[in-house]
Amino acid sequence: MGENPWQPLLQTFEKLSNCVQTHLSNFIGIQNTTRRSSTTVQNPVISVDSSSSPPIATNSSSSLQKLPLKEKSIGPVTKEDLGRATWTFLHTLAAQYPEKPTRQQKKDVKELMSILSRMYPCRECADHFKEILRSNPAQAGSQEEFSQWLCHVHNTVNRSLGKLVFPCERVDARWGKLECEQKSCDLHGTSMDF
Numbered sequence: 001m002g003e004n005p006w007q008p009l010l011q012t013f014e015k016l017s018n019c020v021q022t023h024l025s026n027f028i029g030i031q032n033t034t035r036r037s038s039t040t041v042q043n044p045v046i047s048v049d050s051s052s053s054p055p056i057a058t059n060s061s062s063s064l065q066k067l068p069l070k071e072k073s074i075g076p077v078t079k080e081d082l083g084r085a086t087w088t089f090l091h092t093l094a095a096q097y098p099e100k101p102t103r104q105q106k107k108d109v110k111e112l113m114s115i116l117s118r119m120y121p122c123r124e125c126a127d128h129f130k131e132i133l134r135s136n137p138a139q140a141g142s143q144e145e146f147s148q149w150l151c152h153v154h155n156t157v158n159r160s161l162g163k164l165v166f167p168c169e170r171v172d173a174r175w176g177k178l179e180c181e182q183k184s185c186d187l188h189g190t191s192m193d194f
């Protein structure tokens with residue numbers, strides 16, 4: 001049998017096709033990279049305080065990309081990040097705590113502190129906090145009592161870390177209530193002790 005007369009033409013076509021495919025996939029790859037990085041700039045994903053953390057690549061189909069972003073990249077949470085976030089939560093809670101809390105609310109504060117001292121996701125901090133609570137049991141008979149007690153225990157942690165002590169008479173200036181329309185974020189207390 002003689003050689004297929006179309007063979008050289010088919011081989012040329014195959015080479016051309018491979019070449020086009022390679023260029024096309026390179027091109028698409030570049031496009032995807034470009035799109036991903038421009039999304040990151042225009043609509044950054046998440047922010048944390050730590051500027052030293054390397055950025056983490058995100059899957060373009062991830063819903064994370066739709067989250068609003070501040071300016072910095074995501075990375076592992078440090079003990080300091082966790083501490084600042086937790087103090088923000090606790091001081092804000094104290095700022096919104098009712099003047100006249102219910103018995104349940106007072107019990108909740110004690111339980112919350114107790115749970116923190118067991119489950120705070122930094123073992124040494126949790127153990128340290130447990131010790132602090134032992135000599136300073138939570139006091140939450142009123143908004144002022146709670147926020148002053150919290151300021152005091154925060155200062156105890158500050159001292160142990162060699163940080164400056166915060167002037168507790170200025171705690172209300174530092175930590176206010178959440179900005180919520182028509183007090184919709186306020187915790188409600190009661191004048192009755194039930």
Ligand SMILES: Cc1cc2nc3c(=O)[nH]c(=O)nc-3n(C[C@H](O)[C@H](O)[C@H](O)COP(=O)(O)OP(=O)(O)OC[C@H]3O[C@@H](n4cnc5c(N)ncnc54)[C@H](O)[C@@H]3O)c2cc1C
Nearest residue numbers: 080083084086087124125128129151152154155157166171
């Ligand atoms: C329960 C708990 C226990 C911790 N234990 C440890 C530990 O054992 N070891 C460790 O390394 N880290 C610990 N941390 C973390 C540590 O307290 C800090 O959060 C972290 O070191 C970051 O400190 P920072 O200087 O950024 O400010 P932070 O101490 O996080 O304070 C945040 C902000 O609160 C304000 N502030 C400071 N002091 C007071 C105060 N007394 N009252 C009201 N507002 C104040 C300041 O404006 C400050 O910028 C603990 C955190 C918590 C929540």
